[in-house]
Amino acid sequence: MTFDQYKISLQNDSPPTPCSDLLKSLWYDGKGNWEASHNIAQDVDSRDGYWVHAYLHRKEGDRWNAGYWYRQAGQSMPEYGIEKEWEELVRYFIKNQ
Numbered sequence: 001m002t003f004d005q006y007k008i009s010l011q012n013d014s015p016p017t018p019c020s021d022l023l024k025s026l027w028y029d030g031k032g033n034w035e036a037s038h039n040i041a042q043d044v045d046s047r048d049g050y051w052v053h054a055y056l057h058r059k060e061g062d063r064w065n066a067g068y069w070y071r072q073a074g075q076s077m078p079e080y081g082i083e084k085e086w087e088e089l090v091r092y093f094i095k096n097q
């Protein structure tokens with residue numbers, strides 16, 4: 001799957017298949033369903049899961065909690081916009097799923 005195919009899938013009622021849990025999480029976020037996205041991400045016990053979890057708390061505006069999860073993920077909190085980080089995450093997980 002390409003990034004463009006993934007973005008187009010946001011027009012659908014369910015995430016594309018096959019799709020990793022973290023891509024599903026980001027898909028729900030892309031659809032505006034932060035709660036569903038968070039429910040998936042918080043259950044992925046890995047550095048990648050922590051990274052998505054961090055992004056979601058950053059998006060929520062909880063910088064303190066986001067900072068904790070970025071550290072757990074071994075990542076730095078980006079200085080650029082949340083939309084760019086979403087794209088960066090999606091591209092990373094498409095490449096590495």
